[in-house]
Amino acid sequence: MAHTRIRKFNTKETYPEQKIDNDLCQAVVARGTMVFLRGQIGQDLDTSKSVCIGDVRGQAEQAMKNIDMLLKEAGSKLEHICKVTVYISDPRFREDVYLVMGKWMKGVFPVSTGIVVTAFARPEYLVEIDATAVIPD
Helix, strand or coil, X not given: CCCEEEEEEEHHHXXXXXXXXXXXXXXXXXXXXXXXXXXXXXXXXXCCCECCCCCHHHXXXXXXXXXXXXXXXXXXXXXXXXXXXXXXXXXXXHHHHHHHHHHHCCCCCCEEEEEECCCCCCCCCCEEEEEEEECCX
């Protein structure tokens, strides 16, 4: 079975100022059982516009909204998340981001890794969250 690629895009449209030409997607369903999500940020997936600039909670909300939407498109749900990786640009953002994530994933109990980074692809991004989930039988 081929992998299913959801919401394909090319970086030359997403990041025109960077002169990158890579074919990517927002999610990959592998062998019909695993869902791998691209790191989600404060960006509207339908318009590619940044949202909640300067507001880490708002960006985390948008990232979790995107994760929820992508998992549903892939045939999964938030409750089937196995692992999340959280990237923040300032350690002081941790509490705000994890409070938002906790609201969305109450009762899920995924494994989690948190990383503080010096920068993201765009300066307005404050947080990025990626997730891996399963598609239940």
